[in-house]
Amino acid sequence: MGDVDAFVALMRHELKTPMNAILGYSQLLLEEADQWSLSAAGRTHLAIVADSGKQLLRIFGEILDPAGLTDGIEEYAYRLRYTTRPQISKVRGCIQTLLKEHGNAPIGDDLRRIRAAAVRLSEIIDHVEQTFRVCVATTGDAPQLVPPCAEEIEASGNVASGGGSILVIDDEEANRALIARRLIRQGYSVLFAETGEAGLAIAQREPVDVILLDVLLPLMSGYDVLAKLKSRETLRDIPVLVLTAVDGTESVTRCLGLGADDYLAKPFDPAVLGARVRACLAKKRVRDFELAYLRGVARVTAAAVAVESGNFAPETLDDVAQLPDALGNLARLFKRMAVEVAARQRRLEEQVQRLTIAIDEKRTAAEVNEITDSDYFRDLQARARHFAARRADRSGDSH
DSSP: OOHHHHHHHHHHHHTHHHHHHHHHHHHHHHHTTTTTTOOHHHHHHHHHHHHHHHHHHHHHHHHTOGGGOOSOHHHHHHHHHHHHHHHHHHHHHHHHHHHHHHTTSTHHHHHHHHHHHHHHHHHHHHHHHHHHHHHHHHHSSOOOOOOOOOOOOSTTSOBOOSSOEEEEEOSOHHHHHHHHHHHHHTTOEEEEESSHHHHHHHHHHSOOSEEEEOSOOSSSOHHHHHHHHHHSTTTTTSOEEEEESOOOHHHHHHHHHHTOSEEEESSOOHHHHHHHHHHHHHHHHHHHHHHHHHHHHHHHHHHHHHHHHTOOOGGGGHHHHTOSSHHHHHHHHHHHHHHHHHHHHHHHHHHHHHHHHHHHHHHHHHHHHHHHTSHHHHHHHHHHHHHHHHHHHHHHHHO
């Protein structure tokens, strides 16, 4: 990669984190203006911040177009400083004015996030040329500019809500907080992880419906996290939406090839993020339904085998029979028929048993009749009567 290409790649990535905070929080606070009781002047200041953020994005897109980069890096670094400084100054000025009035209110935390992002943006633009030159000269690699530390999200990082569980894996506190606010407003519960290892552990032990995954993470990259998610049977069906500042085609292709369901670059449009999350959640629910349906089919199939072997227990189909779909109807019909077949079988067995007893009785009577009707039996009867008569005569003589 040439110096110009490396410069563009570096800037496109490093500028997106502070830009995401400036745009995201200003737009969010405008939407929540009534909640914070902002005055008309306060809303105007936030609108200026949001508009300046859009203008900065436009400037970055125009200047950092690889196809149009023909001059040296010094020239483009100068152009960045010259064209972006007025917009950054607007952001910092408006936010400072808002902080004077709302610095001690809950909204003050978000305003300070925007201010920190604007300061960081200025630092990157003012010093990127020098930093880039030093890193390339000493290591041959583009530098990794590390943003300043921010306050961590309080408590356990799990905010309860009710429309599905979303796991956000991102090492930037500002990004996590902004995404969480968006998702919570849409009725989701949100889980947080700062590293890939922590995200995998949470996904393994918690019921997660969708994962929002950053690519550039400490220790384990988002690519490695994605590969591990898709290699584990218990996790591979969780939809993954890659949400990152890396917007190159190579990264998009790599993530989709590893099994990601979608890819969204920062700064993101809140409406687009919401739509992508809903699409991923719908996919997860369809897959869950398919798996539950297959398990229900397996239960009915096992019940059929049990009927043939005479071991069917009706309660094994109770859960499936409660389903309101065709499988539920089949389970209810099968259960009813199996119970009727079992009852008919018992009745048949009882009838056979009674018939067997009757046959045995008739057979015994026939055998008795066969014996008593024989000449031998009649001769024995005659002899028995003869002996009985002689015994009677002797008894009379003795008296």
